Amino acid sequence: MMAMNGAQALVRTLVGCGVDVCFTNPGTSEMHFVAALDDVREMRGVLALFEGVATGAADGYARMAGRPAATLLHLGPGLGNGLANLHNARKGRVPVVNIVGDHATHHAKFDAHLQSDIETVARNVSGFIRTAQRPEQTGTAAAAAVAAALGPPGQVATLILPADACWLPGGVVAPALPLRPRATVASETIDEVARALRSSEPAALFLGGSALRERALVAASRVARAAGVKLLCETFPARLERGAGLPPVSRLAYLAEFATQQLAGLRHLILVDAKAPVSFFAYPGKPSDLVPEGCAVRTLAAAEDDAASALEALADHLGAPREASLQPAARPPLPTGDLTADAVAKVIGALLPEGAIVSDEANTSGLSAPLHTAGAPRHDWLCLAGGAIGQGLPVATGAALACPGRKVVSLEADGSALYTIQSLWTQAREGLDVVTVIYNNRSYAILNLELSRVGAESPGPKALSMLDLSRPDLDFVAIARGFGVPATRAATADDFAKQLARALSEPGPALIEAMV
């Protein structure tokens, strides 16, 4: 590779910055990037059939790999199709590097069919946006994008790449920018939090983001032991380490009614890489702010801070014991009889293998899954960080790619599965160890619940039909097979246990349609 074009310099720079997986859904304007994949051996291209799969997979990959993947998207419409899962990555502070192809610079003025204002589309989700106008700029722009994505905190960085900046010679590889370390929390802050916790008034640590990994959890548990405070965490953490041998932490409930109970009576809420809890949606006559009256909110560590060290310093300051309270190993017995959402959760708790990764987009069907898996062998739990459904299957796909040798269990509601069902094909193509469990309850069950919560009383048949996924029933076994993933259907708890055990014992993807 003597004289590089812009695309080659870009791909080589990405690899040099530690970004060596790219989830692609390319078009004509990205063909030189695609061609460059063969020039840069280290970059792995993973094809997705839909952009929302690519962006969600990049999110799942980064959550587990701890470094970003790239996406390759086709102009404004391609970015649009990927936007919902980029929203989730943004809210979860997960690093993603988007490469969005554009028309050649001299072509823009002709307003061809696919011309649109890409930067405007990117703005909603991106903390960093840059257009590399010339081949000389693709390397430096890529290095800047990776650095911006890494943060801390992690964010979505979008690099817009006109086709001629790719195809022209003159590309220059840029070195990786230095990693920005997390900021050290001031000792005054730790003193102040310690004072609040020593007050013996009811208090809780509210953990999120980087505070949900083992080191921070152990420190948080020591603080809890020393000060007798509750440990709570975000409703939808991007990644929570949990299971036997790790300190347990309760997730704040999705439903404000339950979250309010969890927070009731608190006088101090200490935020650790988390935002103060608010209601997911607004409801008539109900407060959006879930912090109880008279409860003081303090930030121990913000998103860019070193939360684990701050928690350790706090624990030491409080003279906490060295040992955390750890979750004992415990599995529920295998259920028999009817297959309910709760029985599915029990089977998963009984069979979840050591080191599993759970991608949880089960919504209402998954309510008891955290309970029944609490004492399962150590695992990671990945949630719907931004609330935009359709990320579960892509996140599972990316997580599996990041962690070969670990089993991914993708818990998926039927309604949510259908936004990015094309993920199954990428799982099959890449031979990924993902077992997808579809909770088929033939409805947007959560909306049936929400309809009355928002005060829309006695809904009529037309309204109810908008929440109903029957007429016709979806056949997820057929759909999965169509995308190349072997699939079975379970109608009883015994069926489901047998099918899950088999799926977990075999390599490659599988899908189980659980008729709940």
Next chain:
Amino acid sequence: MMAMNGAQALVRTLVGCGVDVCFTNPGTSEMHFVAALDDVREMRGVLALFEGVATGAADGYARMAGRPAATLLHLGPGLGNGLANLHNARKGRVPVVNIVGDHATHHAKFDAHLQSDIETVARNVSGFIRTAQRPEQTGTAAAAAVAAALGPPGQVATLILPADACWLPGGVVAPALPLRPRATVASETIDEVARALRSSEPAALFLGGSALRERALVAASRVARAAGVKLLCETFPARLERGAGLPPVSRLAYLAEFATQQLAGLRHLILVDAKAPVSFFAYPGKPSDLVPEGCAVRTLAAAEDDAASALEALADHLGAPREASLQPAARPPLPTGDLTADAVAKVIGALLPEGAIVSDEANTSGLSAPLHTAGAPRHDWLCLAGGAIGQGLPVATGAALACPGRKVVSLEADGSALYTIQSLWTQAREGLDVVTVIYNNRSYAILNLELSRVGAESPGPKALSMLDLSRPDLDFVAIARGFGVPATRAATADDFAKQLARALSEPGPALIEAMV
């Protein structure tokens, strides 16, 4: 309905403005709109499993009904998922009224999970954006959105609707705004065009948009007869009326190499509700502007003008004969033997029923379909107006809903089908007369072509695998059945002819996977 809430006033206003179909993919913030469907009997709610289906179906509906449908989308991520097909509607100047729910106004400041800047996302595709902050404003905002969508020219109008503007009482129904008529083209313009055409230098009319309906086509054909000029039209018209008994018009080729031949030697190009032709993409060393050197470009009618009347005035001015040149009836014989893309086109030409609507997203596989259907009974041909793939199945869905009693034939490339495959379920649920033909060639064939056209020579195996849809092969019969649509697979021309004849003779949706 004594005291209306904002949602009820909105839905009633839409109906009063002639918008009585809404393609929905709602969430919690849209529950009051959903509940209002039962209060306003005239509004039909059509559920989609994915927002790109809803927006594409609204586009297809409007193309055939001549009036907009509404969409109902869930906050910024829902709009994002619908963006690619809204891009297509924008480029095709098709009216669409988006209703995008948002958090209650008092909830926005809490930056909850689904909070994002919806207006920014909407800007890329919308000619009109308004947020109705209070229930008193939903009616007037809806009437303004419908008027803006109608144009002329048609455009996407996006109405953002905070949840409290829906649920609070105080809604006021607004009357429909007066329709804005198309502008009359000045007689000086017609004189000037007539002078150019009388020069006896080589000339062509380049037709698009509203000039591709019968009345305008007849007048254009009369002009062509009088002045000896060519009739050409846009590469991807939103709606072209064609077939036996209508004046034929040649579509400009997608590939610039062929388009250049069609335009070679012209000295006058007259634009009639069309933009001057440009290359779809830029290619190294090739011009983007396809108008040949020395060819003068004049606009007879712009997008907001009354193109049909302008063409009639021009024909009269030129003393044209009353009769147009009409396409004679002719069908190809049914082919036998191997199933090729050309054989598929011949079978369609042989069997296409009177009054059919063809949604054409066959891409490379569909190149000969216009040729073999030219003399089929009169039909409508709907193309990928904005070039963002994934609109064919949704457009077919919306068109079928707009035209009960007419058969829709949806010609769909395998790669493109997979962006919005969820359309099949809506077709099944609504019992729509859509026959989908999937050209399964196991690749993004167009990208194999484009890879060399952009100058990426001798692509390596990694690049080629990004264009390849095998490993694993997709099984569209299984996928279709999974979504509730009966499906068959055709491996020979005879199979395909038999299956298409049966599918066209039966009510409701069907899918044929053509192994080409």
